[in-house]
Amino acid sequence: MVRMTDLNPEMAEFLREFTSPDVPGSPWTEPAPPSMRRVSLVSSAGLRLRGDQAFSEGSADYRSIPVEGAADVVQDHVSVSHDRTGFQEDINVVFPLPRLLEIADEGAIGSVAKTHYSFMGATDPLAMESAARRLAGRMKAEGVNTVILAPV
Amino acid sequence: MEDEGLATALIALVRRQAEEVRPPRALWVPFPLGRPFGAAGNAPFQRRVLTALLDLFARPAGPVLEDFTDEAPPEGESREVLDRLVVNRDGPLIEEVDGLRAWYEASVARRGRTTLGGSGMDAPGAARLLTAWLAGDAMAEGAEIDLLRLASEDLKAYYMESAVARTGATDTGAVTAWFWTRTAAGRIIQDVRSKCLSSNDAAIRDAGSYMFVPENVNG
Numbered sequence: 625m626v627r628m629t630d631l632n633p634e635m636a637e638f639l640r641e642f643t644s645p646d647v648p649g650s651p652w653t654e655p656a657p658p659s660m661r662r663v664s665l666v667s668s669a670g671l672r673l674r675g676d677q678a679f680s681e682g683s684a685d686y687r688s689i690p691v692e693g694a695a696d697v698v699q700d701h702v703s704v705s706h707d708r709t710g711f712q713e714d715i716n717v718v719f720p721l722p723r724l725l726e727i728a729d730e731g732a733i734g735s736v737a738k739t740h741y742s743f744m745g746a747t748d749p750l751a752m753e754s755a756a757r758r759l760a761g762r763m764k765a766e767g768v769n770t771v772i773l774a775p776v
Numbered sequence: 777m778e779d780e781g782l783a784t785a786l787i788a789l790v791r792r793q794a795e796e797v798r799p800p801r802a803l804w805v806p807f808p809l810g811r812p813f814g815a816a817g818n819a820p821f822q823r824r825v826l827t828a829l830l831d832l833f834a835r836p837a838g839p840v841l842e843d844f845t846d847e848a849p850p851e852g853e854s855r856e857v858l859d860r861l862v863v864n865r866d867g868p869l870i871e872e873v874d875g876l877r878a879w880y881e882a883s884v885a886r887r888g889r890t891t892l893g894g895s896g897m898d899a900p901g902a903a904r905l906l907t908a909w910l911a912g913d914a915m916a917e918g919a920e921i922d923l924l925r926l927a928s929e930d931l932k933a934y935y936m937e938s939a940v941a942r943t944g945a946t947d948t949g950a951v952t953a954w955f956w957t958r959t960a961a962g963r964i965i966q967d968v969r970s971k972c973l974s975s976n977d978a979a980i981r982d983a984g985s986y987m988f989v990p991e992n993v994n995g
Contacts, residue, residue: 639790639792639793642793644793644796644797645797647797647798649779650798650800650838650839651778651779651800652778652800652837652838653778653781653782653783653784653800654783655783655833655834656783658833661833666777674893678894678896678922678926680922681922695888695889696889698891698892698893698894699891699894699929700894700926702925702926702928702929702987703809703810703986703987704986704987704988704989704990704991705809705810705990705991706808706809706810707808707809707810707811707948707952708810708891708929708932708933708936709816709936709948709951709952710810710811710815710816710948711810711811711891712891712933712936712937712940713816713817713887713940714816714817715889716813716816716819716822717811717812717813717814717815717816717822718810718811718812718813720813720822720825720826723813723819723822723823723826724826726819726823727823727826727827727830732827732830733830756777757777757779757780759777760777760780760781760782761780763777763782764780764781764782768782769782769783770782770783770784770785770833771777771782771783771784771785772784772785772787772826772829772830773777773784773785773786773787773799774786774787774812774813775786775787775788775789775812776789776809776810776812
């Protein structure tokens with residue numbers, strides 16, 4: 625979609641009535657030059673390593689997904705409006721780490737971070753602020769300067 | 777994150793939300809919820825989406841909201857080939873699950889991964905939990921709603937991954953329709969939804985509304 629006409633009526637009504645959080649200010653960070661970009665992916669699909677602690681509904685924290693374990697993740701976010709068949713067939717539909725690694729190999733970006741992350745879907749965004757700021761600090765400590773945000 | 781000094785670019789599935797929140801860089805995509813990068817098994821298309829997103833970092837100022845207007849290409853045909861699967865909507869769930877095992881294992885071997893596992897149970901375990909909960913088994917009655925929804929998703933994953941392995945079907949709509957209208961698992965999960973909706977617990981009723989069965993299947 626996501627076009628409203630493609631949604632089931634219940635979800636379309638929910639999205640029409642949904643009030644987006646009031647995010648003050650317009651933060652802007654000057655991007656690093658392409659060759660200096662170190663990129664990390666952040667999903668909100670409730671992704672985690674298979675053996676990691678499951679997300680509960682409304683969870684505001686995040687899980688870490690190292691590159692070497694990323695092929696074996698499960699998805700905890702559930703919604704009847706979300707199509708999971710793409711994720712089942714090909715992880716790149718939700719979490720395109722293999723594509724990002726290819727792009728880095730070709731030199732379009734500097735490098736791909738060793739660790740990537742996921743939050744839980746349908747959590748109040750404002751409740752996640754504290755964890756997101758902590759995560760930002762962690763990513764900077766790992767040399768990341770560029771983040772791809774991929775909701776689901 | 778931008779405020780903390782990281783340059784961010786966001787996939788926006790719902791354009792209106794991006795217009796309201798005004799993130800620094802956003803790319804609206806015309807794909808279904810659950811598919812932010814579009815098409816399964818189509819690396820060139822996925823790369824186009826990802827590259828368009830990375831291109832936003834070249835914009836001199838923001839907020840930036842651009843549109844990626846290409847629809848995801850179709851993924852394949854499948855309605856007829858799904859007939860090859862032996863399922864029985866009115867039969868015992870556990871027998872149906874057992875009957876698909878070889879195809880599920882073939883799927884895991886081919887893909888090298890499975891999305892089943894959120895509940896921590898295998899498919900027969902998930903089937904037994906849902907069936908016991910419906911039957912009012914005391915232990916299963918105490919199952920938390922989180923476990924029921926994850927068991928339900930695991931069962932769906934088992935069927936859909938098996939179906940694709942058996943038939944080569946990748947038409948999302950056809951596989952989804954097959955699951956909900958032809959299989960005992962689809963019937964059982966619809967029964968779970970109905971039981972949730974009749975619960976005295978508001979949280980369980982909400983879960984019944986949003987976590988088990990797509991609205992267009994409820995009819």
